[in-house]
Amino acid sequence: MPRKKQLPKTDFDIPEYQLESLARVLLPILQEYLSSEQGQKDYAELQKSQLNNQQSNNKASR
Numbered sequence: 001m002p003r004k005k006q007l008p009k010t011d012f013d014i015p016e017y018q019l020e021s022l023a024r025v026l027l028p029i030l031q032e033y034l035s036s037e038q039g040q041k042d043y044a045e046l047q048k049s050q051l052n053n054q055q056s057n058n059k060a061s062r
Contacts, residue, residue: 033039 034043
């Protein structure tokens with residue numbers, strides 16, 4: 001029998017079965033949004049923002 005994937009601990013006291021139920025509801029919604037034109041634009045902006053933040057942090061730590 002395969003081992004169940006170990007999930008990282010959180011500060012929330014939410015049972016794992018409730019988190020899994022929430023994920024089952026949200027996943028199709030997120031997939032649909034990210035496959036839309038607006039979702040792809042937003043995701044590209046997010047990646048660009050994260051890259052800029054990463055570069056800023058690297059410069060600040062030098």
